[in-house]
Amino acid sequence: MPEARNDLLPGTLDVLVLKTLAGGKEHGYGIARRIRSTSKDVLRVEEGSLYPALHRMERKGWIRAQWGLSEANRRAKFYSLTRSGRRQLDAETASWNVFSEAVGRVLRARPAEG
Amino acid sequence: MPEARNDLLPGTLDVLVLKTLAGGKEHGYGIARRIRSTSKDVLRVEEGSLYPALHRMERKGWIRAQWGLSEANRRAKFYSLTRSGRRQLDAETASWNVFSEAVGRVLRARPAEG
DNA sequence: ACACTCCCCTAGAACATCTAGAGGAGAACG
DNA sequence: CGTTCTCCTCTAGATGTTCTAGGGGAGTGT
Numbered sequence: 050m051p052e053a054r055n056d057l058l059p060g061t062l063d064v065l066v067l068k069t070l071a072g073g074k075e076h077g078y079g080i081a082r083r084i085r086s087t088s089k090d091v092l093r094v095e096e097g098s099l100y101p102a103l104h105r106m107e108r109k110g111w112i113r114a115q116w117g118l119s120e121a122n123r124r125a126k127f128y129s130l131t132r133s134g135r136r137q138l139d140a141e142t143a144s145w146n147v148f149s150e151a152v153g154r155v156l157r158a159r160p161a162e163g
Numbered sequence: 164m165p166e167a168r169n170d171l172l173p174g175t176l177d178v179l180v181l182k183t184l185a186g187g188k189e190h191g192y193g194i195a196r197r198i199r200s201t202s203k204d205v206l207r208v209e210e211g212s213l214y215p216a217l218h219r220m221e222r223k224g225w226i227r228a229q230w231g232l233s234e235a236n237r238r239a240k241f242y243s244l245t246r247s248g249r250r251q252l253d254a255e256t257a258s259w260n261v262f263s264e265a266v267g268r269v270l271r272a273r274p275a276e277g
Numbered sequence: 278a279c280a281c282t283c284c285c286c287t288a289g290a291a292c293a294t295c296t297a298g299a300g301g302a303g304a305a306c307g
Numbered sequence: 308c309g310t311t312c313t314c315c316t317c318t319a320g321a322t323g324t325t326c327t328a329g330g331g332g333a334g335t336g337t
Binding site: 056058059060061064065068069071072073084087088089091092142145147148149150151152153154155156158160 | 170172173174175178179182183185186187198201202203205206256259261262263265266267268269270272274
Binding site: 174176 | 304
């Protein structure tokens with residue numbers, strides 16, 4: 050059984066988290082679950098990547114944390130987007146579009162000798 | 164004047180180089196120039212990233228090097244794709260497509276509360 | 278009691294990229 | 308001829324993100 054690649058392209062985690070939080074506040078575990086399901090199991094966020102990323106983004110002021118109780122009745126830290134985080138989401142989404150289109154352009158280019 | 168972002172997403176350089184070499188042998192300097200022009204100036208490969216990457220890929224057997232003379236009559240190291248590199252290009256192109264579509268799916272998803 | 282899921286966290290390794298240099302050699306220009 | 312420019316290669320070290328590989332606590336179900 051070939052194991053699926055489960056690496057994330059470095060540099061894409063932040064925008065994925067921000068976008069997920071644009072749908073409302075959510076805790077880390079739930080963010081990972083949402084990204085995985087929305088991407089149809091392609092994007093798997095490791096906890097060892099996610100939690101440090103959340104702390105980084107909180108330090109940068111893009112998200113805000115608040116302890117609460119999850120649906121499963123567990124202690125959980127709910128993150129929500131700040132105004133600054135919303136702007137960051139817009140900027141990073143635009144960057145992603147420009148970047149991915151550029152890569153696509155290169156990869157689709159007809160290989161021309163000479 | 165806002166400087167354009169000129170970072171490359173880590174993990175995309177290899178496939179861009181491989182694809183460029185699929186068009187025929189080329190030296191490092193020329194590879195960088197081609198990627199930049201094909202991507203319409205969006206993708207800028209720094210020399211400090213490119214040359215180590217070329218050496219990595221050569222060690223992995225994806226590309227082969229050969230000294231020669233450039234069109235500008237300069238000593239240049241021409242790289243060409245090996246059979247293994249061709250396979251790598253196909254695999255990485257497929258991975259890129261899967262990955263970028265997954266990211267796109269997340270970013271385009273309608274933010275749904277709750 | 279036990280296993281299982283949910284939920285948070287960190288240290289250190291691994292890795293690719295960038296910054297910031299160095300250097301050589303042909304070409305163009307005065 | 309001397310100077311500057313472009314072409315072309317290269318490396319060391321810093322930076323930053325991700326992964327691996329753990330630890331731990333607490334509710335739920337058996």
